[in-house]
Amino acid sequence: xxxxxxxxxxxxxxxxxxxxxxxxxxxSHEDAEDLVQVALIKAVPHWRKIADQPEPYVRxxxxxxxxxxxxxxxxxEVHTDRVPETAVAAPTDDRIALxxxxxxxxxxxxxxxxxxxxxxxxxxxxxxxxxxxxxTVKSQARDALARLxxxxxxxxxx
Amino acid sequence: xxxxxDRLADLADDAPPGGPAPGLWDRGRQYHRRxxxxxxxxVGAAVLVLATVVGIGWTQTPHEVAPARPGGELRLxxxxxxxxxxxxxxxxxxxIGPVVAxxxxxxxSEDSGIVGVSAAGAYAFLDLEDLGSTxxxxxxxxxRWVAYPLVGDPEGEPNTxxxxxxxxxxxxxxxxxxxxxxxxxxxxxxxxxxxxxWGGSTVWWSWYQYVDGGDDGFARxxxxxxxxxxWDLASGEQRMFDNRDFPRLGEVSSLGESAISVxxxxxxxxxxxxxxxxxxxxxxxxxxxxxVSPDISRVALLEDTDDASMSGLAEPLAITEPxxxxxxxxxxxxxxxxxxxxxxxxxxxxxxxxxxxKSGGDYLTVDVVTGERRPLMDPxxxxxxxxxxxxxxxxxxxxxxxxPDPMNPRTVILLWGAGAAVVLVAGAALVLWxxxxxx
Numbered sequence: 214x215x216x217x218x219x220x221x222x223x224x225x226x227x228x229x230x231x232x233x234x235x236x237x238x239x240x241s242h243e244d245a246e247d248l249v250q251v252a253l254i255k256a257v258p259h260w261r262k263i264a265d266q267p268e269p270y271v272r273x274x275x276x277x278x279x280x281x282x283x284x285x286x287x288x289x290e291v292h293t294d295r296v297p298e299t300a301v302a303a304p305t306d307d308r309i310a311l312x313x314x315x316x317x318x319x320x321x322x323x324x325x326x327x328x329x330x331x332x333x334x335x336x337x338x339x340x341x342x343x344x345x346x347x348x349t350v351k352s353q354a355r356d357a358l359a360r361l362x363x364x365x366x367x368x369x370x371x
Numbered sequence: 372x373x374x375x376x377d378r379l380a381d382l383a384d385d386a387p388p389g390g391p392a393p394g395l396w397d398r399g400r401q402y403h404r405r406x407x408x409x410x411x412x413x414v415g416a417a418v419l420v421l422a423t424v425v426g427i428g429w430t431q432t433p434h435e436v437a438p439a440r441p442g443g444e445l446r447l448x449x450x451x452x453x454x455x456x457x458x459x460x461x462x463x464x465x466x467i468g469p470v471v472a473x474x475x476x477x478x479x480s481e482d483s484g485i486v487g488v489s490a491a492g493a494y495a496f497l498d499l500e501d502l503g504s505t506x507x508x509x510x511x512x513x514x515r516w517v518a519y520p521l522v523g524d525p526e527g528e529p530n531t532x533x534x535x536x537x538x539x540x541x542x543x544x545x546x547x548x549x550x551x552x553x554x555x556x557x558x559x560x561x562x563x564x565x566x567x568x569w570g571g572s573t574v575w576w577s578w579y580q581y582v583d584g585g586d587d588g589f590a591r592x593x594x595x596x597x598x599x600x601x602w603d604l605a606s607g608e609q610r611m612f613d614n615r616d617f618p619r620l621g622e623v624s625s626l627g628e629s630a631i632s633v634x635x636x637x638x639x640x641x642x643x644x645x646x647x648x649x650x651x652x653x654x655x656x657x658x659x660x661x662x663v664s665p666d667i668s669r670v671a672l673l674e675d676t677d678d679a680s681m682s683g684l685a686e687p688l689a690i691t692e693p694x695x696x697x698x699x700x701x702x703x704x705x706x707x708x709x710x711x712x713x714x715x716x717x718x719x720x721x722x723x724x725x726x727x728x729k730s731g732g733d734y735l736t737v738d739v740v741t742g743e744r745r746p747l748m749d750p751x752x753x754x755x756x757x758x759x760x761x762x763x764x765x766x767x768x769x770x771x772x773x774x775p776d777p778m779n780p781r782t783v784i785l786l787w788g789a790g791a792a793v794v795l796v797a798g799a800a801l802v803l804w805x806x807x808x809x810x
Contacts, residue, residue, distance in 0.1 A: 220399075228391075228392060231389075232386045232389055236382075236383060253395050253399070331379040331383065336501070347502070349481070
């Protein structure tokens, strides 16, 4: 299989999962699609080396891009006026509260929460993906969880 | 109870749908071509910048870290240096063991790390996987292994009432091979590590097991007593103990393959197949632990005169001879009281740490007959704990070279940026001047 074919096969198979992660990282459909697109485009020059196991590299680019690009934006914007176009079910109060609480986190804290508690990476793996130390992962997770508990009502527990 | 993972997964259901995305491959190739063209421009500019940066006087000692020396001879550095926060880690340099000193120090701009010092005097951060706290690291007497509690995820909800992290086992890092052996204990809510101590190549580790999770500020543990294990890293043999049989280890010193500890007034020897053998009873109460001389003719200890073990105050140095029978009759060594007793230098001298008004804690030898003191090692200015493997105190002293002092990478980038700005401004000024002349 040539590189292009293996890349496109990967995109078809995994883009949905990447979009889920990207949506948690960004909070909006448009930004999530943009983020995944950027990550996949950046993976192309390295495809020969990563073709056997591309997911870790693509995830790394996704997470780091979410921090570096969106850091410049006002991360305190809360997307209360954006109802997902294809919601599986009507958003519950719980879901809205969590989305708003996530949106209130600084980009790196948000990335740590998504990688640790959605992707289920270890602290060491999260540190490697984000290019930070394990100690920073711990402190960012602690602060983020504290913010989430304050902002997302009373049932956020890791 | 719904976990955060469940709620995030539920929220992720709102994500846009996936599927193919045509055109990405071609756009990726275009991106690659643009980067290569841009890189060529940058490389050209960098050549100009380099001359400017060198002119600033940026010269650094190369990071040539000597490789690990399995079975290599231990040597005691005559002094320790303050490690730079920007030293490389062993993931980058490769293993440097056996280590002759282990220092807790600042790493980067905000974290704490463990620095190993090799027998050649090289300094590098030990990249210890899943390390929780730099305070709970213990190095083996021969400097080969570093043991520490492993951070991880227990089976259920972790108990974080006494710690921000959950512990799941013991890691032992081999400073010679760079490998880490992991001993994980499956629990519902995590562990509270208790003792980590070394006797020769055997690590003794005990823990409590939490009965519930969360961080409600009240940590309850199963049965309230230790479970433990003795693990011989040289042979691989492991022996599990239940809470009744695990020896009550306090401050431990090493003698051959034995762990020597003090329990009340009892001097106790622990080996993997004989976990608690009483050697004798002191006629005084020891402050913390006791050390047996290399020829096994004497035992050195600090006498607890204020009836407060671990008071931190200086106490009299005393010795005894096990040949005197079950009662270990002690005699005081002449001279000032001692804050910390660290081991034996040779059969006639012990090593102590003394804190004077001007001293940050010098390491000295003390003649156990005359009380004469001599300097042994200058610890330098350290911003964390210093651990010297016990066997190193008996090693030959060498003139330790200063380690590299790498710059903060951000400072390097700023210098390069400043240099580039100087070059660009100078170039622009030159172009304008030439145009003005032509006009």
